[in-house]
Amino acid sequence: MPLAPVTCGTFYGLPFDVEVECSEHPCVDVHGLVFISVRVLVMYNAGLPDGLVVQEFLSVHVRRDGRMIGMLLPPPADAPGWV
Incomplete structure (x- = not known):
């Protein structure tokens, strides 16, 4: 089931x-x-003086012939091109 973008x-x-x-x-x-590749941003207001808290989650899933077969480890934070 597809998710709404926001x-x-x-x-x-x-x-x-x-x-x-x-x-x-x-x-x-x-x-x-x-x-x-899946990128999820979660933004919430915890009442902190700095405002919103933003967390980013990255994951890469592997599918073969229509079946999900696994998930790769996330890339390192300094990986080129993964922004």
């Missing part, structure tokens, strides 16, 4: 927004192998 709600009484970006990257060397 979802709003409350969690333990804290208002939050969630933004999700997904992109598929087919592997040219292996037929049917697809990497799916």
Whole structure:
């Protein structure tokens, strides 16, 4: 089930927004192998003087012939091109 790009709600009484970006990257060397990169931003207001708290989560999932077969470790923070 696809997610809306931005979802709003409350969690333990804290208002939050969630933004999700997904992109598929087919592997040219292996037929049917697809990497799916997922970037999730979670923004919530915990009443801190600095304002909103923003957390970013990155993950890469692997799909082969339509079946999810696993998840790769996240890249290091200084990986080129992964922003």
